[in-house]
């Protein structure tokens with residue numbers, strides 16, 4: 001062998017060794033590792049799949065139950081959130097109500113120091129049990145009726161009354177009045193005597209009863225106010241006079257706010273809710289639900305707002 005041959009052999013050996021070790025390194029550190037990782041991943045995946053399958057197979061019902069539970073939990077969480085939100089809002093409302101209705105600590109509005117009891121007439125279902133129409137009276141009438149309904153809208157009078165009562169409540173509170181609501185829901189059972197007693201017990205400065213009328217004459221429209229007469233045997237002259245004064249404040253104020261037909265005063269001494277009252281009280285018949293135009297108007301928030309504004313303005317005038 002000459003030096004050249006020996007050199008070439010050494011070079012060849014070195015090259016070969018380098019190439020071999022290169023491949024080997026590549027395999028060990030590259031592909032193999034990668035393969036191993038992949039394998040591991042696959043293994044892990046298959047393990048997961050297996051375990052999932054196992055869980056599914058072995059505890060299918062539980063799994064379903066768990067899923068259902070999860071869904072239920074989610075739903076519950078959502079509904080809890082809703083409930084919580086509602087509760088929070090209710091709490092806020094309660095707080096507002098407490099602040100504005102039960103205390104005089106409303107800092108945004110100058111308090112009037114006056115308490116108004118609002119009775120949204122009727123309720124979803126009537127109660128035909130009888131009660132005396134006045135203290136000591138032998139004349140008895142149903143405790144509470146469900147009222148009339150829109151001839152065209154078919155909306156219950158009790159709903160229109162309640163929606164408008166709530167609007168009046170908001171307006172009065174914003175003007176610094178304390179407000180006591182006889183009802184804030186359709187599903188109550190409060191007799192007319194009980195309604196009067198709510199106003200009496202809250203030492204309200206006045207009670208306003210909110211109703212709509214219905215008539216056989218569909219052309220008849222407009223509002224009027226039922227007021228105790230001077231010959232009412234259940235009420236003091238002071239209550240009768242104050243009630244009449246309130247009526248006289250309300251009639252023009254409602255006319256101005258709504259543009260509706262002012263049909264004036266209807267003197268009535270047969271109304272249980274009025275006769276048991278110990279505070280000035282009137283019953284506003286906001287309109288005729290048997291008249292097409294008025295029926296539709298009374299069912300809209302915009303007209304109810306006007307009606308409520310008119311009543312609030314009349315109440316303001318009463319205290320001036």
Ligand SMILES: [Zn+2]
Pocket residue numbers: 121122147148157211212213
């Ligand atoms: Zn009514």
